[in-house]
Amino acid sequence: MKISLGAKNCLYPMPTTIVGANVNGGPNYITIAHVGIMDLGTISLGMNKIHHTNAGIKENRTFSVNIPSVAMVKETDYCGLVSGKSVDKASLFSNFYGRLETAPMIKECPINMECKLIQTVDFPRHDIFIGEIMETYCEDKYMTDNVVDFAKVQPILFIMNDTGYWQLGKRLAQAWNIGKNYKKTGLNP
Ligand SMILES: Cc1cc2nc3c(=O)[nH]c(=O)nc-3n(C[C@H](O)[C@H](O)[C@H](O)COP(=O)(O)O)c2cc1C
Numbered sequence: 042m043k044i045s046l047g048a049k050n051c052l053y054p055m056p057t058t059i060v061g062a063n064v065n066g067g068p069n070y071i072t073i074a075h076v077g078i079m080d081l082g083t084i085s086l087g088m089n090k091i092h093h094t095n096a097g098i099k100e101n102r103t104f105s106v107n108i109p110s111v112a113m114v115k116e117t118d119y120c121g122l123v124s125g126k127s128v129d130k131a132s133l134f135s136n137f138y139g140r141l142e143t144a145p146m147i148k149e150c151p152i153n154m155e156c157k158l159i160q161t162v163d164f165p166r167h168d169i170f171i172g173e174i175m176e177t178y179c180e181d182k183y184m185t186d187n188v189v190d191f192a193k194v195q196p197i198l199f200i201m202n203d204t205g206y207w208q209l210g211k212r213l214a215q216a217w218n219i220g221k222n223y224k225k226t227g228l229n230p
Contacts, residue, residue, distance in 0.1 A: 054198035054207055059120055060086060061105040061136075061145040064097035068131035068145030072121030074199040076106065079171060084156065086170045093125040095168050101143040102158040104172060107150035110195045111208050116149075117197055118206075139176050151183040151194045 055074045062069055071094040075087035084106065088095055098104045109117045116133055123130065135148035139155045146153040156172030163169075183193045191209060198207040 049202075051202065053200040053202060055200075056108060057117055057197040057199040057206065059107040059109055059117060059147060059150065060088075060094060061107060061147065062094050062097035062103070063101050063143050063145060064093055064125055068136050069094050069097060069125035070107075070120045070130045070134070070145075070147065071125070072117055073106075074201070082174050083159070084154075084172055084174065086172070087164075087167050088170060089167055095170075098158060098168075098170055099161070103141045103144040104156050104158065104170065105144040105146045106154045106156060106172075107147045108152040108194060108196050109147075109150050111197055111206075112195070113149060114197055114206055139178065141175055146178070151180050152189065153178045 055076065058073050058076055059070050060073045062071075071088070071092055073086055073088065077085040077087075079085055086104070086106075088098075094104075119133070120130055131145070134150075136145045137148055138145060139153075141155045141157065144155045146155065154174050155176045155178075157175050158170055159173050160171040161168055162171065179189050184190055185193070192212070195208060198209065199205075200207055
């Protein structure tokens with residue numbers, strides 16, 4: 042039996058990211074789970090206009106998207122609980138800058154993406170920041186055969202429906218491949 046839930050967003054889990062921006066000339070970090078992939082090189086962030094970080098993204102037209110691992114769950118949650126308006130969140134981490142020079146990144150995060158703001162969509166309560174990924178950094182210990190190994194990264198997955206942090210399970214199958222067997226075995230009705 043299907044239960045009607047109303048208009049409930051169930052597009053979870055999402056990766057929990059920490060977005061970085063320079064605000065008033067210094068790094069600030071915000072936890073963001075509402076990220077999107079526009080195309081392979083372009084990503085979006087849905088950020089409520091009340092946040093401190095938004096002004097920095099608008100001013101510098103750059104931001105970073107950092108992927109924390111499960112070991113950083115407390116720091117990640119903290120960045121989503123307190124505002125840079127009253128707390129210095131930059132001191133939690135070792136900060137570094139890359140080629141864009143104004144997008145602060147977190148050394149402790151396995152992966153960092155430096156983005157250039159290319160468009161802002163003005164929603165009633167949110168700024169939708171669309172950015173082009175200009176450079177990506179990954180600690181070598183999180184890579185296998187020159188590819189980012191998410192089993193090593195251990196990203197934090199966020200589910201709004203139970204407001205829980207989850208972690209990755211096991212690899213299921215090879216994409217663009219496992220379906221080939223399905224056609225071959227002729228199970229299509
Ligand atoms: C797990 C988690 C996910 C969050 N995702 C978002 C999000 O996608 N968009 C958003 O506007 N706020 C999100 N927040 C809230 C902000 O991270 C939070 O309000 C933060 O303190 C704002 O920081 P700032 O004022 O320094 O910019 C999230 C918080 C948590 C704990």
